[in-house]
Amino acid sequence: MDFVDLPAQTRDRTILELREFSRKLVRELGFMRNTLADSELSPSAVHAIIEIGLAPGLPARDLALLLRLDKSNTSRQLAKLEAAGLLRREAASDDGRSARLYLTEAGQKLRRKIDRFATDQVSGALRKLMPADQQTLVRSLSLYADALAQDNATRTAHAGSDGDGRIVEGYQPGCIGDVASLHARYYAASSGFGVYFERKVATELAAFAASLPAPGKALWLYVENGRTLASLAIDGDPAGGVAHLRWFIVDASLRGTGLGRRLLAKAVAFVDARFGETYLWTFKGLDAARHLYESFGFRLTGEAEGAQWGTVVVEQRFSRRADDTGGAGEAAEAGEAPR
Known part of the structure; x- marks a missing residue:
């Protein structure tokens, strides 16, 4: 059979179709x-x-x-x-x-x-729907919802705040408690984790922060009105040439604003200048976070079931080589298991 290369649909037609589908979704889901x-x-x-x-x-x-x-x-x-x-x-x-x-x-x-x-x-x-169509649907809706969130965020993000939000590098007073709290609340709701998990985040992050500054290690925080609302750390081993991406989380109020992408871009630039490989641990089912990681070149390299967090979950390891090319994807940012 000959391959027929159909002309791309015009942007105006795509807009009209998306508007029509959006209206139908609103009606069928009961929002009217x-x-x-x-x-x-x-x-x-x-x-x-x-x-x-x-x-x-x-x-x-x-x-x-x-x-x-x-x-x-x-x-x-x-x-x-x-x-x-x-x-x-x-x-x-x-x-x-x-x-x-x-x-x-x-x-x-x-x-x-x-x-x-x-x-x-x-x-x-x-x-x-067929299983393959289900996965296509999830990915497409995720991309569309994230794109809408980015656009809306330019108009409404931080409405009513003092507007002093900024990304800073290194330890900041109060950041350990704030980051542990973000993880504890998110994973209690999504996975049923309890005090063991929160204690592990707080103690290991405290030990990491105490080691700064150090070669191959970095901590980025988003601070607004004195509170840490997002974090990401690189815990690298210069001798081994491998870096561990840890404690990546963004407060629910800031997801979809592009903040997670900005933090991950800083981390990728940092590791590419120093390490041949970067890895992270996350949990199966955090699809939006996975999309963000994959857009920066991370690939799933292993998974295993474990119950050390107090409930049974499937842990996943993602790895990225320094020569991998990743885009600047955006997603609802949360999901790096603090190991």
Whole structure:
């Protein structure tokens, strides 16, 4: 059979088709109705329940950024959820003006109901697709959602903040506790990890920070208003020519802003000038993070099941050679297992 090279579709046509598919998704997922996911809540309230459940202790100001809502709308939603007994607020220990959000027992029960509804909805649709098409769908939606997030972030990122966010190198006072907290909250929600995991992050990061400055080692932090909201470290062995990428995580409110890509680009430039190989450990299922790593040239080189974190997970090792070429991909950045 002859290969026919069809002409590329025009950009205008692609835009029209994506808009049409987006409208259909909004309708089929139920966003045109007053309530969502077989609950009595509005779509924005349902998403608030989901995000607070994923990150217990989420600052109220960060929820507005995450949901792309203005402060007044967010405040109204939180007041309704609090009045309904679905969430509670606690004053932040580091900022008395800020509240951290937690689901109540009733809120957790509702979140589980929403999760079951959404899982059944997605599962039913996936059964109509071939496995290969399912993976193509996941990758394509991930790329599209990340592209939208980058564009939206240029308009709304850090709304209401003091605007002093910056990437700094080296130890900063308070960074060990902040980074350990980011890991603990994220992995408690996603994988059920507990105190053993948080202690391991804190103790090993503290030992690493105490060794700085040192040849082949580097620590980058994103600091905003005195708080560390993202981190990435390179723990290299100059004699062996191998570097270990560690403690890579970005606060939920900043995912999709390009910050993870900027941190990883700094790390790649650092290791390429000093090491022949870089590796990292992560957990299976963190697909957005995997896409980011692969866009910088990392490739899966091994995986094994383990229970040392308190729950059974599949650990994955990704490696990258200095001569590998990687792009500047962007994803929801989190997922480097702190080994």
